[in-house]
Structures are given as structure tokens and as C-alpha cells.
Amino acid sequence: MKKEALIFFVFFLLISVFVFGLFYKKGEKRFSRISVEKEFVRQPAVAGSFYPAEKQDLEKMVEGLLAQAHIPKIEGSIKALIVPHASYSYSGWVAAYAYKTLIGKKIKRVILIGNSHQEQFEGASVYSRGYYRTPLGDVEIDEDFAKKLIESDEKVFFRESIHLKEHSLEVQLPFLQNVLIDFKIVPIIIGNQKEIVEVLVKVLKNLIDENTLIIASSDLSHYPKYEDAQYVDNKVIEAILSGERENLKRVISQLKKENIVNLQTLACGQEAIEVVMGLMENENVEIKLLKYANSGDIEIGDKSRVVGYAAIAFIGEKIELGEKEKNRLLEIARQAVESYVREGRVIEIKEDNPVLNKHQGVFVTIKKHDRLRGCIGTFEPEVPLYQAVRDMAISAATKDIRFYPVTENELDELEYEISVLSPLEKIDNWQEIEIGKHGVQIRRGLRSGVFLPQVATENNWDLETFLSVLCQQKAGLGPDCYKDKETEIYIFTAQVFGEKE
Numbered sequence: 033m034k035k036e037a038l039i040f041f042v043f044f045l046l047i048s049v050f051v052f053g054l055f056y057k058k059g060e061k062r063f064s065r066i067s068v069e070k071e072f073v074r075q076p077a078v079a080g081s082f083y084p085a086e087k088q089d090l091e092k093m094v095e096g097l098l099a100q101a102h103i104p105k106i107e108g109s110i111k112a113l114i115v116p117h118a119s120y121s122y123s124g125w126v127a128a129y130a131y132k133t134l135i136g137k138k139i140k141r142v143i144l145i146g147n148s149h150q151e152q153f154e155g156a157s158v159y160s161r162g163y164y165r166t167p168l169g170d171v172e173i174d175e176d177f178a179k180k181l182i183e184s185d186e187k188v189f190f191r192e193s194i195h196l197k198e199h200s201l202e203v204q205l206p207f208l209q210n211v212l213i214d215f216k217i218v219p220i221i222i223g224n225q226k227e228i229v230e231v232l233v234k235v236l237k238n239l240i241d242e243n244t245l246i247i248a249s250s251d252l253s254h255y256p257k258y259e260d261a262q263y264v265d266n267k268v269i270e271a272i273l274s275g276e277r278e279n280l281k282r283v284i285s286q287l288k289k290e291n292i293v294n295l296q297t298l299a300c301g302q303e304a305i306e307v308v309m310g311l312m313e314n315e316n317v318e319i320k321l322l323k324y325a326n327s328g329d330i331e332i333g334d335k336s337r338v339v340g341y342a343a344i345a346f347i348g349e350k351i352e353l354g355e356k357e358k359n360r361l362l363e364i365a366r367q368a369v370e371s372y373v374r375e376g377r378v379i380e381i382k383e384d385n386p387v388l389n390k391h392q393g394v395f396v397t398i399k400k401h402d403r404l405r406g407c408i409g410t411f412e413p414e415v416p417l418y419q420a421v422r423d424m425a426i427s428a429a430t431k432d433i434r435f436y437p438v439t440e441n442e443l444d445e446l447e448y449e450i451s452v453l454s455p456l457e458k459i460d461n462w463q464e465i466e467i468g469k470h471g472v473q474i475r476r477g478l479r480s481g482v483f484l485p486q487v488a489t490e491n492n493w494d495l496e497t498f499l500s501v502l503c504q505q506k507a508g509l510g511p512d513c514y515k516d517k518e519t520e521i522y523i524f525t526a527q528v529f530g531e532k533e
Contacts, residue, residue, distance in 0.1 A: 072162025074192075078199045079167055083120045083206060087167045093120060094210045097128035098135075103322055106133055109348040109455050111317055112246040112308045114272065116341035117146065117200040117301075122327050123251065123341040129323035130343035131207040136458025136522060138412060139245045141174050142208060143218045143236070145304040146200030146249035153223035155187040156232060157194040164202065164219060168209045174216035177239060181218065184235040187228055194221050200249040200301065222303045229303050233310035240311070242391035243412075248308040250301025252340030255294045258328040265324065265340035268298055272344060273319045277309045294337060308346065318347045353452060357387050358529045364418055365396055365425035365448045366531075372426045373440055381418060388418040393453035393524070395484060396424040398438070400445050406432040411456055411473070411524075421450060449530035451484050456522040462514045467495050470523040474499075474507055474514060481506025485526050 079085040084093055097120070113130045116123035160178040163170035182188050195201075201219045208215065222228055240246070252265045264287050271283040284298050299305060312319075322343040328335040353361070364381060371379045383389060394417060395409025406428035413420035425448070429438040438446065456473060459465070465472060468489045473482040481502050488498040503513040513519050 073170065074159060074162070074164045074195055076166050076202060077197045078202055081119070082199055082203050083124070085167055090167050090206055091210070093124070094128075094206050097124050098132050098207075098210065100125060101128040101132045101323070103129055103132050106320075106345070106347055107349075107454075108318070109242075110134060110137060110139075110245060110345055111315065111348045112248070112312055112346035114248045114250060114305055114308065114342060114344040115204060116251045116343070117203050117249045118251055118327070118339060118341065120203070121332075122330060122339070125330075126323050126325050126341040126343050127204075127207060128343075130345060131211050133322070133345055134208075134211045134245070136456060137212070138243070138456065139212055139215055140243040141177060141216055141218065141240075141245070142212070143220065143240070143244060143246045144201045144204055144249065145220045145222065145232075145247065145301075145307055146198070147222050147301045147303055148194060148198060149200060149300070150197045151194050151223075153191070153194060154225040154228075155189060155223050156228050157191045157221045157223070158182055158188060159192070159195050159219040160190040164205060164217060166202070166205045166209065168206055171205055171209065172216045174218050177216075177218050180239055181220075181235060184238075185231050187225065187231050188235065194223075195219065204247060204249060222307075226303070229306045229310065232307045236307070236311055246308055246311060248301055248304040250299050250305050252299055252342055253326070254296040254300065254339050255337045256292050257294070258326065258335035258338050260292050260295065261326045261328070261338045261340045264292065264295065264298060265326065265342065269321055269324060269342055269344070272305065272309065272342075273321060275309065275312065275317075275319055277306050277313070280306065280309065312346045315346075316349045318349055320345050320347055353387060353527055353529075357385065358450075360385070360388065361418065361421045361450050361452075362448055362529070362531055364421050365450060366446075368422040368425045369398070369429045369438065369446070369448075370443050373429065373438055373443060378426065379422065381422065383416070383418045385418075389416040391415070392417050392420075393455070394420050394424055395451040395453070395526075396421060396428045397449040397451070397484075397530075398425075398428050399447045399449065400442060402447075405429075405438065405442075405446060406435050408432055409451070409453070411453060417452065447531050449528065449532075451486070451526040451528045454525045456524050458520065458522050460521075462499060462521055463495075465495060465499070465521075465523055467493070467498065469525060471526055472499065472502060473522040473524070474502060474509075475520040475522070476507070476509060476513060476516070476518055479507045479509055481508075484528070486528055 084090040110133050115127045115130045158178050158181050161175055163172055253261045267283050271280040324342045326338040326340045327333045328338040368379050371377050393411040397407040398405045408427040409424050471485040483502050499514040500511040503509045504511050
């Protein structure tokens with residue numbers, strides 16, 4: 033009996049040790065995972081010095097700076113920005129001019145590029161996991177993009193220490209958190225190796241898409257007199273506006289030879305600026321100076337020793353489709369519907385035309401004997417324009433809940449119209465809307481509605497009728513919802529063309 037009890041006790045002891053070991057291992061893994069997660073939250077380094085550390089104070093300051101920035105109306109999408117990175121009390125009002133161009137824009141990824149001020153190294157460090165934190169919250173890293181970037185070249189890597197105290201990227205985040213919704217970042221800090229500019233231009237060109245914004249973080253001249261700063265900064269800005277990297281390098285080299293007293297550098301983020309300029313080469317962009325100033329322009333500024341700041345935008349010009357592109361898109365729409373209705377098959381197509389490979393919003397309208405038979409579109413296609421036309425044409429024919437699906441007997445009676453859309457632009461005053469020029473999207477809570485520009489003219493509506501019908505029939509809101517401050521209003525333009533033309 034004693035022998036059996038001893039065996040049972042040993043067996044129980046072994047089982048207990050095994051179970052305890054399992055729980056210990058799980059707990060060890062769990063705490064290890066938590067430690068890793070904490071390790072990859074990059075804490076704010078300059079909150080309380082470069083900008084307010086308290087959330088409410090920071091929100092108030094950023095909103096105030098944006099409100100004071102008066103920018104010209106910009107047609108086209110914002111592809112890249114050059115923005116200063118000093119303390120908000122010095123350069124924040126200049127940076128606000130750049131960030132105000134992003135209000136209402138839908139940008140999914142922001143690549144932040146700056147030169148290292150804290151650590152000497154060669155190559156470029158990409159923060160590849162987790163989050164960057166500010167008093168306004170955490171901003172997620174685009175881990176997939178960062179991984180591809182690091183894997184693309186041995187000169188690109190992740191070294192956490194490089195990012196921990198660097199201010200040039202951190203100070204951009206509160207502005208981005210204010211003006212954008214649902215975006216991720218790719219923080220890149222450049223070291224000393226000059227060749228890294230070519231490396232980054234090459235690898236980023238193969239990775240960026242239409243939903244990516246690139247920001248170069250750089251101040252301009254450091255510590256010359258006020259008048260000297262204006263002279264050298266204007267030369268550098270003119271070189272950037274030329275769009276030619278070699279011109280920028282030549283101008284900076286020439287200015288250094290002039291040996292201006294106290295001038296320590298002409299652009300602390302020169303390599304970051306060169307990367308942006310390299311990525312924008314051969315792109316159809318307008319380069320626009322939004323604001324220039326230096327630290328001597330503020331009330332507490334010392335004009336004997338200043339730093340220069342500029343806000344510069346690279347604006348994608350509005351793409352106009354030619355007759356060739358219009359006819360091809362109409363052909364795709366008709367072929368897509370006929371193939372799907374007759375055979376249940378989505379046609380496979382491939383287009384090399386760069387205009388048709390842009391990612392642009394599009395609506396496809398189908399009419400039968402001049403009466404609407406279906407209309408569906410998208411503002412944010414995940415596929416190129418020609419594929420979006422195919423997909424929206426099929427949806428307009430089969431998924432518009434206002435109509436029965438198109439039948440094979442109707443195909444020869446259908447007419448197609450396509451509206452290629454500009455990016456949405458948020459406005460604060462409904463009276464800015466121009467009848468016949470602007471399409472409108474309204475949003476309030478979970479409700480939204482959209483009218484294309486041609487809807488108003490086709491129905492002979494004035495502006496208030498146009499907006500009232502939009503509120504009631506499309507969004508299910510009250511007829512005056514567009515006058516309510518809680519309602520968001522977005523406008524867009526459209527290239528409209530059809531088979532009747």
C-alpha cells in the first residue's frame with residue numbers, strides 16, 4: 033500500500049512540474065511579447081521643448097497655426113512636401129502652410145525623411161516596427177513597407193538608437209495627426225553617406241504609389257545675419273523650384289564658396305530634399321513655394337543670427353484624358369458589362385498607357401433611352417483607372433440597388449458615360465460650390481451622399497436645390513443639413529465623357 037502511495041505521489045509531482053512548466057513558458061512568452069511591444073513604441077523626445085507636452089495645449093497650438101496659414105487654392109494632388117523642423121514657436125507657422133494643403137486629402141502612407149542631428153552613421157535607418165508616440169496619440173509604422181525598404185539594399189537598415197532623440201521627424205507628427213485620418217508612417221533618417229540619396233531614390237521609386245506622401249524635413253540657412261539669410265535662402269529655394277537636383281547641389285556649392293560670416297549650413301536636410309527631388313523627377317508636378325521666413329521674422333527673433341524656413345509643395349498636375357484614352361475607357365466599360373452579363377466572366381485586360389494606370393476615382397453611368405439604368409463609382413480605387421472602370425461598369429449594371437440587374441436583351445440599348453474624378457477637397461463654406469463644376473459629397477456620422485457635377489445642370493437645379501436634394505435623397509438627412517456645422521462637405525471636379533459625344 034505504501035509502495036502504491038509513493039508511486040502515486042511521484043506521478044502527481046511529475047504532472048505538477050510539467051503543468052507548471054507549461055504555464056511558466058506561456059507566461060514567459062506573454063511577458064516577452066509585451067516587452068517587445070513596449071520596446072517598439074518610440075517615445076516623444078522633444079515634447080515640452082519643441083512643442084507643448086500636454087495634449088490640449090498641443091491641439092490648440094496646431095489648430096491656431098493652421099488657421100493663420102492662408103494658402104492659394106491648389107488644383108491637383110500633393111505628392112511631396114519640404115517642411116521645416118525647428119521649435120513650433122519659431123518655424124511652426126511656416127510648417128502650417130505645408131500641412132494646410134493636406135486638409136481633406138486621403139493619404140494612406142507618409143514617408144518622413146530627415147538627416148540625422150544626433151548620431152553619426154552611414155546609410156539610412158528606417159524605423160520598422162510599432163509606433164511613434166506624441167501627446168496626441170500613437171502613429172502606426174507601415175511595417176510591410178518598411179520591411180520591403182530594408183530588404184531592398186544593405187545600406188538601408190533599422191537601428192533604434194538613431195531615432196530615439198532625433199527631432200526632425202517627430203515634430204512633423206502632430207501636424208499630420210491634425211490634418212489626416214487613418215494613415216501610417218515610414219520614418220527614414222539619413223546618415224553621412226552621400227551615395228544613400230541615389231539608393232533611396234531608386235528603391236522608393238519602385239515602392240511608392242498614388243496614396244503615398246513624401247515629406248523632406250529640413251531647415252535652410254543656419255546663423256547668418258537676417259539679410260544674408262534672405263539672400264542665400266532665396267538662391268536655395270530657386271534651385272529647389274527648378275526641380276533639378278544637380279542645380280541644387282551646384283548652387284549650394286557656390287554659396288559655400290562665398291564664405292558668408294557665421295553661415296554654418298545652407299540646408300541641414302539637403303540629402304532629404306535631394307531624395308524628394310529625385311523621386312519627383314520625370315513626374316508631372318508643379319513645385320510651389322507656399323511660405324518663406326526666418327527666425328528673425330518672429331517677435332522674439334534675433335536678426336543678427338537666424339535660421340531659414342520654407343514650406344514647399346510638389347503638386348501633381350490634373351490629368352486630362354485625351355480622345356484616345358476616353359474611347360478606350362468607354363470600350364472597356366461596354367466590353368466588361370457585355371462579357372459579364374452574357375457569360376458571367378470578368379474580362380482580363382492590360383494597359384501600358386501611363387494615364388490609364390493612374391489611381392483615380394471614377395463613376396460609370398449607364399443609361400437606357402436617356403434614362404438612368406445604373407450608376408456606381410469609387411473615390412479611392414485600389415486598382416489602376418482602367419481596371420476601376422471595368423469594375424464600376426459591372427457594378428453599375430448588376431449591383432445598383434435602385435434597379436434590377438441588366439439583362440442580355442438590354443445590352444444593345446445601353447449607353448455608357450464615365451466621370452473621372454479629382455481628389456476630394458474638404459470645404460468649410462457650402463457657398464464655395466460652383467454649379468456645373470463641382471461634384472459634392474456630404475458626410476454626417478455614418479450617413480453620406482454624393483452627386484456628380486453634371487447632376488445639377490441636367491436637372492436645372494440652383495445650388496440650394498442641388499444640396500437639399502443631396503441631403504434628403506442621397507444621405508437621408510434633413511434638407512438643410514449642408515448648413516449644419518456638424519456636416520462635412522467635400523467637393524471634386526470630373527472629366528465627363530460618354531458614347532453620345
